[in-house]
Amino acid sequence: MQIFKNIVNNYNYFKKFDAIFIPDYENEDKSLALKLSHSNILKKLKHYYIWTLSSYSKSENIVKDIDYYFIISWYLQEHKESFVNTLINEAKKLKGKKVFVLWDTSKKQIKEFKKDNIVIYSSVSSYQRIDFFNRANIIISRVWYTTVMDLVANNKKAILFPTKNQTEQEYLSKYLDEKWLFINWWEDNFNLEKLIDRLNN
Numbered sequence: 001m002q003i004f005k006n007i008v009n010n011y012n013y014f015k016k017f018d019a020i021f022i023p024d025y026e027n028e029d030k031s032l033a034l035k036l037s038h039s040n041i042l043k044k045l046k047h048y049y050i051w052t053l054s055s056y057s058k059s060e061n062i063v064k065d066i067d068y069y070f071i072i073s074w075y076l077q078e079h080k081e082s083f084v085n086t087l088i089n090e091a092k093k094l095k096g097k098k099v100f101v102l103w104d105t106s107k108k109q110i111k112e113f114k115k116d117n118i119v120i121y122s123s124v125s126s127y128q129r130i131d132f133f134n135r136a137n138i139i140i141s142r143v144w145y146t147t148v149m150d151l152v153a154n155n156k157k158a159i160l161f162p163t164k165n166q167t168e169q170e171y172l173s174k175y176l177d178e179k180w181l182f183i184n185w186w187e188d189n190f191n192l193e194k195l196i197d198r199l200n201n
Contacts, residue, residue, distance in 0.1 A: 011041050020047040023149060032148055034175055036168065054153035055130075055146075062134045067096030069136035072103055073144065083161075087140065090192035092116040099132055138196065143169040143184065148176065158182045159195050 014020060024037040026049035031038060037049075068091065072084055084102060091098045092113070100120040107122040124132070133139070133150070139158040141147050145168075151158050160182050162169035173184035183199045 011044065014045055018046065020045055022047055022049050023051070023053045024049055025051060032152060032176070032181075033145060033172065036145075036171065052149040052153050053146075054150045056133050056150050056154055057130065058154050059134045064135055064137050065097060066099050066132060066136045068094060068098045068138050068140060069132050070098065070100040071139065071141040071147070072101065073142050086190075087192070088113075088118065088120070090190070091118055093193055094196070099136070101129070101132065138199065140192075143173045143176070145172065148172065148182075151182065157199055159192070159199060160184045162186065 020042070022037050022042075024033050025031050028034060028038055032052070070087055070091065072080065072087075084100075088100070091100075096117065098116070098118045100118065101124050102120065102122050104122045109120075109122040111120040112118070113120075121128075133154070133156075137157065139147075139151060139156050141158060141160055143160040143162045147158075147160075150156070160173060160176070162173040162184065164186075173186075176182050177184035183195050185195055
């Protein structure tokens, strides 16, 4: 998302390039980022919209045996622990299989709460990351634009939480929720069961 911020704020930086490739829809009605990827400054720059980019290969035949897949980013550590603990407590109330990936590369741990059907990985391989994503019915994650593109490219349902004071994530969260692409919610005072009901209805 930093590239979009720079386009808005630093025209002189981008004008030295022959062209800019933007991972979004050219049609603003279908846009995933709207103002972040359709700045008026682009009218002065040679640019191309290249739809979305995804690191996940879509698989039609895979069995979706993970009901909820929680992806916790390795960036922005502030409030991460309390957020993860809240998600785990909320996940315990849900039926079905729940998988967490915390992306803490300093550890190599797997925790299981068999009673609650929860498995927590500190980190996983690239193969496992793709496998879990493809097997998941619902994704719970931060509002990273790369994640949004992955979700759209693979027709995934998701509940997305913007990181506090990250203006790009807050903007994306509000915009995408208004388009009803995903359910977006701030960290405080959320009930995951109610958000999932809203997502499925």
